[in-house]
Amino acid sequence: MQNNPQLNANGELQHLLSIEGLPRQILVQILDTAVPFAGLTEREVKKVPLLRGKSVFNLFFEASTRTRTTFEIAAKRLSADVINLNVAVSSQSKGESLLDTVANLSAMQADIFVVRHGSSGAPYLIARQVKPHEHVINAGDGRHAHPTQGLLDLYTIRHYKKDFTGLTVAIVGDVLHSRVARSLIHGLTTLGVPEVRVIGPQTLLPAGVESLGVRVFHDMRTGLKDCDVVVMLRLQHERMNGALLPSAQEFFKHYGLTADKLALAKPDAIVMHPGPMNRGVEIDSSVADGPHSVILPQVTFGIAVRMAVMSIVAGN
Amino acid sequence: MSKIPDAEILLPKLVAELKARIAPATAMIGLYTGGAWLAERLHPLLGLKDPLGLMDVAFYRDDYAQQGLKHDPKRTKIPFDVEGREILLVDDVLYTGRTVRAAMNELFDYGRPKSISLVVLADRGGRQLPIGAQYCGAQVEVAEGMRLRLKRTASGKLSLEIERAE
Numbered sequence: 381m382q383n384n385p386q387l388n389a390n391g392e393l394q395h396l397l398s399i400e401g402l403p404r405q406i407l408v409q410i411l412d413t414a415v416p417f418a419g420l421t422e423r424e425v426k427k428v429p430l431l432r433g434k435s436v437f438n439l440f441f442e443a444s445t446r447t448r449t450t451f452e453i454a455a456k457r458l459s460a461d462v463i464n465l466n467v468a469v470s471s472q473s474k475g476e477s478l479l480d481t482v483a484n485l486s487a488m489q490a491d492i493f494v495v496r497h498g499s500s501g502a503p504y505l506i507a508r509q510v511k512p513h514e515h516v517i518n519a520g521d522g523r524h525a526h527p528t529q530g531l532l533d534l535y536t537i538r539h540y541k542k543d544f545t546g547l548t549v550a551i552v553g554d555v556l557h558s559r560v561a562r563s564l565i566h567g568l569t570t571l572g573v574p575e576v577r578v579i580g581p582q583t584l585l586p587a588g589v590e591s592l593g594v595r596v597f598h599d600m601r602t603g604l605k606d607c608d609v610v611v612m613l614r615l616q617h618e619r620m621n622g623a624l625l626p627s628a629q630e631f632f633k634h635y636g637l638t639a640d641k642l643a644l645a646k647p648d649a650i651v652m653h654p655g656p657m658n659r660g661v662e663i664d665s666s667v668a669d670g671p672h673s674v675i676l677p678q679v680t681f682g683i684a685v686r687m688a689v690m691s692i693v694a695g696n
Numbered sequence: 697m698s699k700i701p702d703a704e705i706l707l708p709k710l711v712a713e714l715k716a717r718i719a720p721a722t723a724m725i726g727l728y729t730g731g732a733w734l735a736e737r738l739h740p741l742l743g744l745k746d747p748l749g750l751m752d753v754a755f756y757r758d759d760y761a762q763q764g765l766k767h768d769p770k771r772t773k774i775p776f777d778v779e780g781r782e783i784l785l786v787d788d789v790l791y792t793g794r795t796v797r798a799a800m801n802e803l804f805d806y807g808r809p810k811s812i813s814l815v816v817l818a819d820r821g822g823r824q825l826p827i828g829a830q831y832c833g834a835q836v837e838v839a840e841g842m843r844l845r846l847k848r849t850a851s852g853k854l855s856l857e858i859e860r861a862e
Contacts (some may be wrong), residue, residue: 392764409767414769425805430765435709540806691755695764 385507392696395507395516396689398525400566407570411535413688418681420457423600430691431460434491438464439481440519441497442567446655447519447529450679451494454686460492482506490514492690515693517686523559528689529654530563532682534571536674537609539681540650544568550577550603550645551594553613553635553662554584556624560654561613562592569593580635583624583667598637607645610652610672615662630663638664642672650674703846703854704718706833707734707818711741713831714784714815718742721782721810725749727799728770729848732856734817738786749774756798776808784831789856790816790844793827818856820844 384401388394393406420426434494436455438448448464455462468480482493492515495503500522507516520526541547549568555561555578569574569592578589579597590596597603604610615631637651651663651672659665668675723746726735727794732750733778739748785799796814803809813830836856838844843861848854 412768413765416769419771419773427805429801430755430760438750553819691765695760 382496382648387502388696389599390496390696393689394639394696395503396527396565396693397503397507397516397518399527399530399563399570400525402570404572407531407534407567410531410685410688410692411538413692414531414535414681414684415439417457417687417691418493418684420684421638421680427457427459429459431455431458431491431694434458434460434694435489436460436462436492436690437490438462438494438519439467439485439496440465441467441495441502442520442634444496446495446679447496450682451517451528451686453688454683455492455494457683458687458690460538460690476640478502479509482509485654486510486514486589492517492694496520498522501538503523515690515696517689517693520559523557523561523562524557525563526654527563528682528686529560530567531680531689532685533560533564533611533652533654534567535681536652536678537568537650539677540674541608542659544571544573546635547573547608547653548575548606548607549573549611550579550597550607551611551613551638552600552637554615555580556586557582557616558613561611564611565592565594573623576604577607578657581625581631600637600641601644604644607649610637610645610649612657612663613652614654614656615658617658628658632661636660636664637667639666641668642667652678700836700844703817703833703856707737707854710815710817710831710833711738713743714738719734719782720745721780722784723749723776723778723781723801724784724786725751725774725803726786727795728752730817731786733846733848734788734815735786735810737852737854739772746776749776751799752803753795753798753802756802758794758798771820772802774800774806778803778809780807781809783809783812784815786815787814789815790814790819790827790829790832790845791822793823793825796827797825800805800833817845817846817854 386395386397440448445522452462495515496519502521503516503518518527576594578594579600653675657663724735724739738771748842750773752770811841815831816829817833818836819829819832820836844858847857
């Protein structure tokens with residue numbers, strides 16, 4: 381197997397599987413390409429003809445409404461044909477049926493597979509299987525990666541802060557179960573953010589998270605001090621009453637983002653959230669809807685970033 | 697091979713030609729990168745009422761399947777309503793006609809102009825599509841495998857240069 385399964389022989393992006401392992405210039409290329417795509421929203425006709433005649437298969441082995449929809453919109457704005465498949469598989473037959481499903485779709489002339497899977501690494505497995513003209517985009521695999529979410533977060537940060545090299549960015553909450561956090565940390569360090577912090581209870585931070593180049597805080601008030609960007613993570617309901625956490629109320633008290641905690645960050649700090657958010661659990665409504673929040677622009681930028689990724693891989 | 701004309705001498709010639717044809721509905725769009733430079737020089741001299749539009753045709757090119765998407769495409773910005781306007785489309789060099797074809801397709805996604813005229817500094821022949829320039833600074837003979845392109849110095853001075861095509 382070659383070293384980097386995401387790049388072709390010319391070092392260009394063939395599949396987008398993870399931000400980890402992508403060179404800086406490819407991240408910058410994706411962010412730069414998303415800028416003119418974001419401009420399309422001002423037009424009468426919001427489509428461009430780049431992927432006319434191409435087929436994009438949204439292959440979702442795990443439920444998702446927002447991510448699937450934004451990929452669908454992105455593909456349609458590139459004039460591709462979109463086929464949505466919500467594939468539910470039993471855990472035992474996962475491996476085998478996954479590759480069979482892909483082989484069948486490949487026989488139907490697919491060009492891009494957008495894959496969401498509960499198991500880490502599933503998109504890699506598919507990427508190894510597909511033909512040279514087919515491209516795989518990871519739309520979230522297990523706890524591993526969610527690269528387009530990470531890229532849209534990076535795009536949002538660059539949009540508001542212009543430059544990465546002087547920033548302090550805090551990622552708050554359930555880092556342990558978050559593929560978004562992992563992708564974002566890799567992206568931020570690759571693009572030269574000097575200080576990336578993770579803030580959360582010990583039980584929700586992965587062991588050895590420091591090795592990713594982040595500073596760890598367990599106290600929100602010290603962690604948020606002088607931050608330029610605050611990224612709140614979703615606390616998944618199924619974690620709330622388990623052994624990891626006493627209760628949602630308890631979590632909110634310590635790690636929920638409220639206006640008074642946010643006041644410790646820089647006055648022009650932006651607040652991000654990958655959605656869907658739990659108001660009153662990880663974020664207070666007054667912050668989610670407040671002047672620092674860029675949560676809805678993130679969704680809009682996400683379409684442009686996904687258009688950029690699809691048009692770059694399909695052209696390589 | 698013919699001598700390469702001086703862009704700074706062609707420029708006032710083009711301005712004089714265009715001035716005689718400016719109507720209330722006339723608006724200008726420059727094509728990145730060379731056409732945008734040229735348009736930035738022409739626009740203030742013509743007294744057009746709308747700001748200059750700038751276009752990058754990267755998403756409309758017909759060589760995407762062969763070449764992929766070019767790096768760092770610019771954002772097209774057309775700060776006026778295209779509907780019913782008489783558009784002056786500005787590029788530096790007219791060659792195959794493919795860029796102009798792409799630009800016309802993109803323009804129509806903004807609205808239906810009353811007319812489109814093409815303004816170029818130089819026409820090097822070699823057309824692959826039925827496209828011509830209504831306003832042309834000069835005809836320039838360029839050998840196969842060579843590229844004619846506009847350069848801009850730090851002070852904003854424009855010049856045409858011939859270089860080997862990559």
